[in-house]
Structure formats: C-alpha cells, structure tokens
Amino acid sequence: MSVSQAVGAAGSDSGSEFRRGVASCVPVLLGTIPYALVLGAQATQKGLSAVELPMMTGLNFAGGSEFAAIQLWTSPPHILLIVAITFLVNSRHLLMGAALAPFLRELPRRKVFTALFFMCDESWALGLADAKQRATAGVKPAFSSRYYMGAALAMYLAWVAFTTLGALLGPMLGDIEIYGFDMAFPAVFLVLMRGMWKGAAAARPWLVSLVVAALVxxxxxxAWYVAAGAVSGLLAAWLMAGDA
Structure with a gap:
C-alpha cells in the first residue's frame, strides 16, 4: 500500500486516526518518561508536594519552562521572575503555533484552542509532519485533528502522571540525574529533528539558531538564549527562503 493509500485509509475512521496518533507518539513518549521523573524528583527537593506538582504540569504543559521554574523556586517564590523566565522559555511556542496555523484555519475555534493548549514540542512535530505528509499525498483535510489529539493527549497524560510519580519516588531515589536520565531530554529532540530532516540546505536556519542560542x-x-535562538532561526529561514 502506498503512503497516500495508507494515510487515506487511516483518515476514513476517526477512531483509527486517534489510535494512529497514540501509536506514533509511543516511541517519543518513552523518551520523555525519564526526564518527567527527573522533574518530579527535583520538585520535591524544592518543597512542592505530590498534589502541587501535577497542578503545575497539568496547567502549564511545557516541560522546559517547568524545569526552569523549579530551578528558580524559593520559599516564598519570586513570582514575577518565574513568570518572565516561563515566557522566555515558552516563546518558541509562538513560532510553533504560527507554523501550525495554516492547517488549523478550517477547524472550529473551540477545537483550535484545545489543540493549542495541548501543543508541546513532540505533538507539534508529529502533527505538523503528518499534515505535510497528508497534503503531499493529496489527502483532505491535511490536518487530522484526531491524529493530533491522540498524540497530544498521550503526551499530556504521560507527562502529568510520570512527573507525579517522580515526586512520589523522589525521596527514595535521591539524585536520579546520576543515572543519566537527564540525557533523555536532548535525545528526544534529536529524534524529532531527524524526522523533520530535509537535507543540509533546509537545515541552515537550524544551524543559525543553534549558534546564536549557544553564544547568548x-x-x-x-533564559534569553531561547528567544534569541527562536528569532534568529526565523529570520534566517526568511532570508534564506529565496535560496531554496
């Protein structure tokens, strides 16, 4: 069966689309479990309870900013500083949402807001790649909301569950970074980048973003390096668009 036939067959049943999203998310999801445990363990060391942590991870579904907030957490917490750093770390979501926007135009607003709330790096990358694949294959609509929500909800539930588990097990495990669990975070992003790889020429904005972020x-x-990397990558992509 060709790619277009496979995608079209999957798109004919909303239930199978949801399951397809969950299935495609599993390999990436397994990679997020270790650093979800790390976040939970670190949170308990900062004084958050196993009730407070799932409230934070459930309402602010963005792992990078949660790690930053935990590192800055004091008693009492510096709220304005944490809010500012959270905005900087999550600023990449502005670009992610803009990249996804063309595929969301035909959805009702309530579905758009729901999709954007559950958007994380992993679900965004999977949903965008699938939408582009469906568009190339001529499948309409290009964006499968059921597929996307299958991946996004799987990520969301796993993240909240395993950060909570990390909070519960943290006192018994001690410093779990000594086991190398913190390497799972960059490893997941390397896998996502590999799935979006379209050649060295197309990756030049990535390189610009990497160099600028590293220097900053x-x-x-x-956390200014996050915003600097995102903006420089966007500008590089715009300037280099004519060379593609």
Missing amino acids: YLFVPG
Whole structure:
C-alpha cells in the first residue's frame, strides 16, 4: 500500500486516526518518561508536594519552562521572575503555533484552542509532519485533528502522571540525574529533528539558531538564549527562503 493509500485509509475512521496518533507518539513518549521523573524528583527537593506538582504540569504543559521554574523556586517564590523566565522559555511556542496555523484555519475555534493548549514540542512535530505528509499525498483535510489529539493527549497524560510519580519516588531515589536520565531530554529532540530532516540546505536556519542560542547562553545570563535562538532561526529561514 502506498503512503497516500495508507494515510487515506487511516483518515476514513476517526477512531483509527486517534489510535494512529497514540501509536506514533509511543516511541517519543518513552523518551520523555525519564526526564518527567527527573522533574518530579527535583520538585520535591524544592518543597512542592505530590498534589502541587501535577497542578503545575497539568496547567502549564511545557516541560522546559517547568524545569526552569523549579530551578528558580524559593520559599516564598519570586513570582514575577518565574513568570518572565516561563515566557522566555515558552516563546518558541509562538513560532510553533504560527507554523501550525495554516492547517488549523478550517477547524472550529473551540477545537483550535484545545489543540493549542495541548501543543508541546513532540505533538507539534508529529502533527505538523503528518499534515505535510497528508497534503503531499493529496489527502483532505491535511490536518487530522484526531491524529493530533491522540498524540497530544498521550503526551499530556504521560507527562502529568510520570512527573507525579517522580515526586512520589523522589525521596527514595535521591539524585536520579546520576543515572543519566537527564540525557533523555536532548535525545528526544534529536529524534524529532531527524524526522523533520530535509537535507543540509533546509537545515541552515537550524544551524543559525543553534549558534546564536549557544553564544547568548554563554554570554548573557538567564533564559534569553531561547528567544534569541527562536528569532534568529526565523529570520534566517526568511532570508534564506529565496535560496531554496
């Protein structure tokens, strides 16, 4: 069966589309479990309870900003500082949402808001790649909301569950970073980048973003490197668009 036939067959049944989203998410989801446990363990060391942590991870579904918030957590917490850093770390979501926007135009607003609430790096990458594949194969609509929500909900539930489990097990496990669990975070993103790879020429904005983010990280305190990397990558993609 060809790619277009496979996608079209999957798109004919909403239930199978949802299951397809869950299935495609499983390999990436397994990679998020270790650093979900790390976040939960770190949160308990900062004084958060096993009730407070799932409230944080459930309402602010963005792992990078949660790690940043936990690192800055004090008693009492510096709310304005944490809010500012959270905005900087999550600023990449502005670009992610913009990339997904053309595929969301035909959806009702309530579905768009739901999709954007559950959007994380992994569900965004899977949903965008699937939409582009369906568009190339001529399948309409290109964006499968059922597929996307299958992946997004699987990520959401696993993230909340395993950060909570990490909070419960944290006191018994101690510093679980010594087991190398923190390497799962960059490993997942390398896998996602590999799935979006379209050749060296198309990856030039990635390189610009990487270099700028690394330089800002080395010389500018705080999380400004996230916004700098995102903006420089966007500008590089715009400037290089004519060369493609």
